[in-house]
Amino acid sequence: MLEAIAWIGSAFIIAAVGLSIAGAVGVLRFPDVYTRIHAASITDTGAASLMTLGMLLMAGLSPAAIKLCIVWLFIMLTSPAAAHALAGAAFGSGHRPILGDPRRPSEDET
Amino acid sequence: MTLALALTPYVYGLGFFMMAAGLLIALTSRHLIKRLIGLGVFQTSAGVFYILLSKVSGGTAAIRLEADSPAARSLASRLDAAYIATHGVDGVVYSNPLPHVLILTAIVVGAATLAVGLSIIVRIRETYGTVDFEELAALEAKALRDGREDEA
Amino acid sequence: MIYVPGLFIALTALWLALSGHGEAFMLGLAAASVCLSLILTMRLRLMGREASPYHRLAPMARYAVWLMGEIVKSNLAVLHTIIEPSARLRPRLVALDADGRSELATALFANSITLTPGTVTLEAARDGLLVHSLHEGADEHEEFAPMAAKSLLAADGRG
């Protein structure tokens, strides 16, 4: 039983690694700062949550589990503030976002 | 142990490469702040060398576990008994803590000395208006020339 | 200073959850540390509703559960976009109204938007938010309305 739960935990962690890689691919594929922040936030939220969940399953009922929950809460509190600071700094320093359909850049400019 | 034997030149080689590269950045960059960053890399890589020496295969962090506690037994189950008997302390194999102590304090001292270097750079910028090494060298050469002309 | 007891309880709970050492000496250190942290918080003029929103823990927790569902959905949507950017990528800016909210509710709303992949808050002020979104939406204001209402309920206790 414990063995099975630990295996499910490892599966969650592998899924988290997959999401992180997807996030990294997104950062490379998306066209500008703002769209890239969206891709990176997959790693911040999805991957981090799955990773914590996987480690929780592997840790079982132990003091480490409480610490993992605290770490997860901390990530959920800080990462949006950091992403907002980043996006706000880019916007404040005059980077214009690409809007509309990137394939027809001239059409939707506002 | 064969895998460890194969990894040995690789990991030490990478450590030496990082040291040499840090030194190169510190010696050749034109921007003084980048020079300091190179010095930081050099210093951290020296730490890498220490930590490489401290690792014991199959060991754990040097925080003593109670003998026969569940954590100690779980760690012991991964290694064979003869290995633990020769190299372990009270049934657990630990990595060597001494280099950790040396590097820990070195890191904090490194940050403090980095701050000293940066404040010197700030003063240089305020006095000469540039942090470009070449421009500073040119200014120095010019000052030397002027000084010689004054003597003559 | 009604927020001091709330922060005191929260910090003590955090210490106990992290520590796991119950002997008297460690508990004494815990008390000293919590008091020192409280003094520093007051000295830095941080004490207030935002530093100690722990009386709203239950509604916040309910909101967090709902938000996790939203995060899962938007994670999948952005994943889809990464696989096929040219077909689905339609970035746009949305201006949202946040009038009459407390600072805490504005921050909660803005952070929820940023936390769901696919939308990020570019600018936040007391009166409104500027949001950058990855996808086209049917109706801009309908789309964010549930999150706006629920976050207001969680932080300020009104709908």
Add this chain to the structure above:
Amino acid sequence: MTRLLAAPEAELVFAALLLTLLAGLVLALLAARSVLTCILLMSVFSLTMALWLMVMDAPDVAFTEASVGAGVSTMILLGAALSSTDVIPSVRPGRFWFPAVACLAAFIGMALALSDLPVFGDPGSPPSSYVGRLYLEHTPHDIGAPNVVTAVLASYRGFDTLGETSVILAAGVGVLLLLGGSLNSRDPVSEDVSLRISAGSPVLSVAARLLIPIICLYAFYVLAHGEFGAGGGFQAGVILAAALILHALVFGVRETMRALPVGVVRSCAALGVLGYASIGFIAILHGGRFLDYDALLSPVFEAGLPSSHLAGGHHHWGQRLGILGIETGVMLAVASTMTAIFYAFAGRVSRSDEAGAA
């Protein structure tokens, strides 16, 4: 527990992979053409280094590297880089080749020593066999702290650590001498713009208000638990300084200086080292040697104390209180020095901005 790979070999391979990543970051740093890029790469390098140190069983060092390298150093670097040019011009080939050859020679020289180095992970290597092993064996009896790193740092080598703490204080004094700044807090900072992130955004101010009390508590937690697990005075000091720097970034340096005036911070830096040293002198007064914590408490007094549950039945209250005392001194000295250094740089930035605007 489940294992996917045989543990001892797998961790060596993982360590080697992370080290490759670190070397790649150094290569990127070599090629970087912008100071901001360099600083960010340095920050990423430190964070990866922390991860590598975790794999190498050095959690205490990893903790320090993460908070110092990726946190405080990056802030100080940014503070110093803000008003200088960002672009790094390429160096003339004539000035590049000689140092390059010298560094290559250094690399080859070090590589020649490879055959004399112990095998990676060798448990019987000279560094791990003698004194390191003795520390591991004797710590439970001599000191009683489970964390051997803390035991060596604060007790066996306490005199050495006093020196390190003094070096940090001396570096702080050096920065203050170079960058000046009087004790008069009305003078140095008028209006700081550059070193503030998105002033006025409720998102950041709410996050900072929520987090700073928690970070402060965490710093004290790390200090108090230094003998049980990773942590101690150095880490605690840097974390506390990080909380204060976060406050300065979000609410402005002036606001932080109002709460913790420059003079107070500077005095605290000296007080930390003084407190450290005076614990050594208390031991002398009680008939022991300098920093000999066993002499801190008289045996009669210690016998009356409840048994410390650390380390099988031995009484180690003298050691425990001594370690906690000097770690508190280290924390005070490190936190105040880092904050004072940050004040000095932040004050400098706002003043040069004024000069530029005038």
